[in-house]
Amino acid sequence: MTTITTENPVPGTREGLESGVLEAAANKRRKRTYLALLIPGILGLLVSFVFPLLYMVRMSFNEGAPDGVVIDTFTFQTYIKPLTDPYYWRVTLDTFRMGLTVGVLCLVVSYPIALFLVRSTSKYKGLLLAIAIAPLLTSAVVRTYGWMVILGTNGLVNTSLESMGLIGSPLKLTNNMTGVTIGLVEIFMPYAILAMISGFGRLSPQLEEAAGSLGASKFKVFMRVTLPLSLPGVFTAFLLVFVMAISTFITPRLLGGGSVQVLATEIYDQTTGLLNWPFAAALSVILLVLFGTIIAIYQRIVQKIGG
Amino acid sequence: MTESKLSIVDLTKKYAAGLAPAVDRLNMEVEEGHLVALLGPSGCGKTTTLRMVAGLMDPTAGSIMVDGREITQEPVNKRGMGMVFQSYALFPHMNVEQNVAFGLQMRQVPKAEQKARVAEALDMVQLGHLGKRATKALSGGQQQRIALARALVVEPTLLLLDEPLSNLDAKLRDTMRTEIRSIQQRTRATTLFVTHDQDEALDMADRIAVMNGGLIEQFGSPIDVYERPRTHFVANFIGQANFLTITVGEDVGPASAAGERNYKIEVPGLGHFGAVGASGLTGRSLPVLIRPHRLRASLQPSASVQELKGTVEQVSYTGDTLSIAVRVGDEVLQSQLHTTSGSLPHTGDTAFLSWDPEHAYILPEHAKAVAA
Numbered sequence: 001m002t003t004i005t006t007e008n009p010v011p012g013t014r015e016g017l018e019s020g021v022l023e024a025a026a027n028k029r030r031k032r033t034y035l036a037l038l039i040p041g042i043l044g045l046l047v048s049f050v051f052p053l054l055y056m057v058r059m060s061f062n063e064g065a066p067d068g069v070v071i072d073t074f075t076f077q078t079y080i081k082p083l084t085d086p087y088y089w090r091v092t093l094d095t096f097r098m099g100l101t102v103g104v105l106c107l108v109v110s111y112p113i114a115l116f117l118v119r120s121t122s123k124y125k126g127l128l129l130a131i132a133i134a135p136l137l138t139s140a141v142v143r144t145y146g147w148m149v150i151l152g153t154n155g156l157v158n159t160s161l162e163s164m165g166l167i168g169s170p171l172k173l174t175n176n177m178t179g180v181t182i183g184l185v186e187i188f189m190p191y192a193i194l195a196m197i198s199g200f201g202r203l204s205p206q207l208e209e210a211a212g213s214l215g216a217s218k219f220k221v222f223m224r225v226t227l228p229l230s231l232p233g234v235f236t237a238f239l240l241v242f243v244m245a246i247s248t249f250i251t252p253r254l255l256g257g258g259s260v261q262v263l264a265t266e267i268y269d270q271t272t273g274l275l276n277w278p279f280a281a282a283l284s285v286i287l288l289v290l291f292g293t294i295i296a297i298y299q300r301i302v303q304k305i306g307g
Numbered sequence: 308m309t310e311s312k313l314s315i316v317d318l319t320k321k322y323a324a325g326l327a328p329a330v331d332r333l334n335m336e337v338e339e340g341h342l343v344a345l346l347g348p349s350g351c352g353k354t355t356t357l358r359m360v361a362g363l364m365d366p367t368a369g370s371i372m373v374d375g376r377e378i379t380q381e382p383v384n385k386r387g388m389g390m391v392f393q394s395y396a397l398f399p400h401m402n403v404e405q406n407v408a409f410g411l412q413m414r415q416v417p418k419a420e421q422k423a424r425v426a427e428a429l430d431m432v433q434l435g436h437l438g439k440r441a442t443k444a445l446s447g448g449q450q451q452r453i454a455l456a457r458a459l460v461v462e463p464t465l466l467l468l469d470e471p472l473s474n475l476d477a478k479l480r481d482t483m484r485t486e487i488r489s490i491q492q493r494t495r496a497t498t499l500f501v502t503h504d505q506d507e508a509l510d511m512a513d514r515i516a517v518m519n520g521g522l523i524e525q526f527g528s529p530i531d532v533y534e535r536p537r538t539h540f541v542a543n544f545i546g547q548a549n550f551l552t553i554t555v556g557e558d559v560g561p562a563s564a565a566g567e568r569n570y571k572i573e574v575p576g577l578g579h580f581g582a583v584g585a586s587g588l589t590g591r592s593l594p595v596l597i598r599p600h601r602l603r604a605s606l607q608p609s610a611s612v613q614e615l616k617g618t619v620e621q622v623s624y625t626g627d628t629l630s631i632a633v634r635v636g637d638e639v640l641q642s643q644l645h646t647t648s649g650s651l652p653h654t655g656d657t658a659f660l661s662w663d664p665e666h667a668y669i670l671p672e673h674a675k676a677v678a679a
Binding site for chain 1: 390397409413461
């Protein structure tokens, strides 16, 4: 609480009424408090994000020599290779395609669950929600290994299909993009569900009833009312999953078994395998700029649509 | 009797086995063009009934017929009714025109006709100038009107209103009451109207169905349910009521209302008075209803009229009227006086209560235990 000292104009006196001195003083104090409260956060961001980011950008203009030696210089050499070599174009494109596929599939499988959870009036609603996001309690590494067991040549899926006589030889579900996609979709589902639930605020059973009473069939109600009103959640969820998918490393690495190359795995190889830090830094900057732009465009479009 | 627009036969809704039904074998006939109020306290089953008629809820048993055609099994979107929800339920992602046009689009009405009918409907609710507005930019009263226009533009077989006025402030509620009533009369839309507000029901409805515990206690015109309530509950729910348990005495001839008789009645221990009631009540012990504004209170005893003598316990002044509570023996009776009357009573005064026999109505049955 603030107290009024005798030096300050007293409410009701001429000065106090005329210029709103009291409000101005209070505003100033409030502003200072806000700034003070921001300091820890800003410091944390500076140390853990802004400084490393600037350091990485600077690093990308250095030159990498064999055996991890970094030659301090200023060159665009590191950028020329990824921008001209078709291999890196393909990796970038694969990364983009993976983000898109995982995002879309994740939405498709998560949407009904999120919708169900939002609408449920069951007394177990809380429990159901907890179950839906429970996979977050285990790490992505563990879940990726789980998928390797399930999708492998002698895994659950292949042996079941074979014993039912549906396939002659095992499907190739690991060590390729299919496996990575399946794994990522499952791993990101809890995030997608949470993001959608938080964006489904405008949905209401009464609006659907109103549409029904005006003659809309169940399908029309969904297309004209439920879906449009749930778009904000859908857009948020897609963005979240897309961003996580293009930057994820563990699942493409483990389920991809070395044959799936995306920007994240490429950066990892450059840093830990080839010890070419400037080149890894350049790839990181490309990832950042390219996908930052894509996301900015996406946000623009979403706002236009009115999500 | 004319052919009913809506017939409800033995309509029953049980939410769960073991629970008392929310609606219990309800029967009702609604005439074409009538506005019928479903009136009752919360939990009486009025909204459940409306939702079953709309097709938003499946009945457990019974049937609903519109124009003589059974529609109980028809899905909501095939019923062709117009519904106005308590919270209006306007689509937030559509503007006013798009909201109103929705039902026409679903019926695949040609574009040009859609446009004309939407404009006409918006003019009817006097909001023709707001067509391009977003619905969230509208006030409560405007949203209410849009909801009404959206329901009426499709020329519904029935117009269903679920407490449409309860979210409006008092002043606006009065205006909308008049407006809904006049629009309903102009369009001659047969209307079911759910409300818990007795004034609303009395003011707007052609017929009132007073509901309690999943049953209709009485179905009749506003004057019927107010003047000639069938049960204690109805008398009490519609307007204020004084009850005295009396013994019905001698039948002293026909009363002014058809079929009714004048009786002498005895208020045990307090004297003999007059009242009206159905024929054949002599000898029974029954409650008599006297509305507070028809119970005269004066500070001087009258020489010519039989009176109840009591003490004023409470006085409440509301400007136009003065309400007093008078203790007579074990009973406390409410009386309402116009503040124009000469000397106003004060707490502690002795008051003399009297009434005209035609203003005391003997209820045909005893208060029964109120169903859960």
